[in-house]
Amino acid sequence: MNSCSFPLFIFTIVIFLRYLNPTGAATCHPDDEAGLLAFKSAITRDPSGILSSWKKGTPCCSWNGVTCLTSDRVSALSVGGQEDVAGSFLSGTLSPSLAKLQHLDGIYFTNLKNITGSFPQFLFQLPNLKFVYIENNRLSGPLPVNIGLISQIEAFSLEGNRFTGPIPSSISNISRLFQLKLGNNLLTGTIPLGIANLELMSYLHLGGNRLSGTIPDIFKSMPELRSLILSRNGFTGNLPPSIASLAPILRFLELGQNNLAGKIPDYLSRFKALDTLDLSKNRFSGVVPKSFANLTKIFNLDLSHNLLTDPFPTLYVKGIESLDLSYNQFHLKTIPKWVTSSPIIFSLKLAKCGIKMSLDDWKPAQTYYYDYIDLSENEVSGSPAKFLNETEYLVEFKASGNKLRFDLGKLKFAKTLTTLDLSRNLVFGNVPATVAGLKTLNVSQNHLCGKLPVTKFPASAFAGNDCLCGSPLSPCKV
Numbered sequence: 179m180n181s182c183s184f185p186l187f188i189f190t191i192v193i194f195l196r197y198l199n200p201t202g203a204a205t206c207h208p209d210d211e212a213g214l215l216a217f218k219s220a221i222t223r224d225p226s227g228i229l230s231s232w233k234k235g236t237p238c239c240s241w242n243g244v245t246c247l248t249s250d251r252v253s254a255l256s257v258g259g260q261e262d263v264a265g266s267f268l269s270g271t272l273s274p275s276l277a278k279l280q281h282l283d284g285i286y287f288t289n290l291k292n293i294t295g296s297f298p299q300f301l302f303q304l305p306n307l308k309f310v311y312i313e314n315n316r317l318s319g320p321l322p323v324n325i326g327l328i329s330q331i332e333a334f335s336l337e338g339n340r341f342t343g344p345i346p347s348s349i350s351n352i353s354r355l356f357q358l359k360l361g362n363n364l365l366t367g368t369i370p371l372g373i374a375n376l377e378l379m380s381y382l383h384l385g386g387n388r389l390s391g392t393i394p395d396i397f398k399s400m401p402e403l404r405s406l407i408l409s410r411n412g413f414t415g416n417l418p419p420s421i422a423s424l425a426p427i428l429r430f431l432e433l434g435q436n437n438l439a440g441k442i443p444d445y446l447s448r449f450k451a452l453d454t455l456d457l458s459k460n461r462f463s464g465v466v467p468k469s470f471a472n473l474t475k476i477f478n479l480d481l482s483h484n485l486l487t488d489p490f491p492t493l494y495v496k497g498i499e500s501l502d503l504s505y506n507q508f509h510l511k512t513i514p515k516w517v518t519s520s521p522i523i524f525s526l527k528l529a530k531c532g533i534k535m536s537l538d539d540w541k542p543a544q545t546y547y548y549d550y551i552d553l554s555e556n557e558v559s560g561s562p563a564k565f566l567n568e569t570e571y572l573v574e575f576k577a578s579g580n581k582l583r584f585d586l587g588k589l590k591f592a593k594t595l596t597t598l599d600l601s602r603n604l605v606f607g608n609v610p611a612t613v614a615g616l617k618t619l620n621v622s623q624n625h626l627c628g629k630l631p632v633t634k635f636p637a638s639a640f641a642g643n644d645c646l647c648g649s650p651l652s653p654c655k656v
């Protein structure tokens with residue numbers, strides 16, 4: 179490059195960056211400004227100042243959450259509260275004047291928590307709208323029967339609101355839809371069969387509603403489906419056979435907490451990309467297919483609270499992250515080797531799995547990642563002390579109804595522990611003062627003795643021991 183063209187090159191770069199930079203546009207279209215100010219004026223409370231930069235007469239393209247791309251027109255509106263931060267919310271309604279923002283292609287109103295009102299009708303008036311995420315607010319009432327008229331939408335999420343009534347069948351007319359998330363609302367009725375027309379569907383999330391009926395056999399025409407979440411509804415019947423056609427790319431299959439029944443189908447073992455399988459809290463029965471050995475990449479497997487029977491297959495997973503087989507009719511005898519050897523497991527739940535081993539013989543490959551352990555209602559003996567003193571991030575340890583025998587007074591555990599349930603075991607010694615920092619403790623029905631440390635736990639947490647005394651139990655004799 180010669181010395182003459184260099185300044186021109188810089189100039190071009192500056193122009194190019196300005197063109198890319200959304201805040202570069204000095205002013206925005208008066209319609210857009212009017213629409214945004216109307217939106218703001220329908221907000222009655224904004225304690226954390228989410229909209230504090232929205233001031234009349236200042237360039238609206240530079241307001242927080244407002245994006246103008248190639249012109250002075252607003253193309254995306256992204257107004258979000260912080261999850262789990264108490265003062266981070268907006269109260270009020272969504273102004274119909276947002277219809278003035280005619281160039282909008284994306285609306286992201288997430289975690290605003292206290293926005294009320296019915297389905298926003300202005301969505302029908304925005305011809306370029308492709309992405310709608312109105313999540314974790316308090317919108318309510320039915321979804322409009324003619325929702326299919328917003329036919330250009332590609333991603334549509336109303337997750338975490340209070341919408342009621344059925345999923346309108348006209349939704350099958352939104353043919354470019356690849357993401358439909360209506361989870362955690364109060365929707366009723368069945369899944370409309372027409373959803374089978376939505377051949378680009380990649381994420382279908384309808385969990386946490388009051389949907390019912392059988393899961394329709396609609397999946398043959400959804401070759402792109404990666405994530406199917408229908409948990410926490412009232413679905414009945416068997417898994418529809420067309421789920422088998424999702425084998426090449428389905429990663430998340432979450433159907434927990436329904437009323438599904440039948441055998442766990444063999445074809446699931448052909449799901450080479452499966453990351454998470456949740457069939458918990460249903461009425462699945464029979465054996466888990468031996469072919470599950472081929473699910474070498476599964477990270478999260480939850481089959482808890484079903485009617486499944488022995489034998490449980492040996493899996494050849496390289497590293498499972500969370501496993502829950504609790505409350506079936508298994509008699510595993512020991513914690514399976516393929517679990518113990520996982521280098522990354524953080525959640526191990528094997529309550530009432532017929533385990534008869536001693537924890538003294540349990541040598542997990544690592545203790546670093548463990549967060550949750552539930553071995554309740556087994557015949558586990560020995561001592562968890564060696565394991566507990568080596569965990570760093572353990573949050574819960576539950577082992578009620580076993581034969582654990584060790585000196586509680588000498589127990590060391592991670593600072594992160596919040597729940598310790600050792601009730602109905604053979605634990606002896608005294609109750610150490612270190613338990614005071616836990617959120618939940620239960621050491622009832624053991625062989626503990628001595629004066630209790632000062633804690634906030636009720637008497638039932640300590641009842642049924644040999645000779646514990648002091649508040650909340652009766653005073654110690656002097």
Ligand SMILES: *[C@@H]1O[C@H](CO)[C@@H](O)[C@H](O)[C@H]1NC(C)=O
Pocket residue numbers: 223269270292294
């Ligand atoms: C949430 O919104 C409702 C209705 O607008 C209002 O009565 C209530 O005070 C709001 N809650 C908070 C915490 O501001």
Ligand SMILES: *[C@@H]1O[C@H](CO)[C@@H](O)[C@H](O)[C@H]1NC(C)=O
Pocket residue numbers: 326347348349350351372
């Ligand atoms: C889908 O759109 C077509 C044409 O606009 C209409 O005739 C049909 O009734 C719509 N389908 C549903 C289920 O609403």
Ligand SMILES: *[C@@H]1O[C@H](CO)[C@@H](O)[C@H](O)[C@H]1NC(C)=O
Pocket residue numbers: 468469470471472
């Ligand atoms: C695993 O898959 C292979 C090939 O797909 C098959 O031959 C084998 O029988 C399967 N293993 C089990 C335990 O089903």
Ligand SMILES: *[C@@H]1O[C@H](CO)[C@@H](O)[C@H](O)[C@H]1NC(C)=O
Pocket residue numbers: 563564567568
């Ligand atoms: C845990 O306890 C075992 C047995 O008492 C002991 O050998 C080990 O050094 C302890 N580990 C830590 C980190 O304190």
Ligand SMILES: *[C@@H]1O[C@H](CO)[C@@H](O)[C@H](O)[C@H]1NC(C)=O
Pocket residue numbers: 578601602619620621622636638639
């Ligand atoms: C402790 O466990 C016993 C028996 O398992 C139960 O009856 C009691 O309610 C529990 N107490 C607390 C505080 O969890």
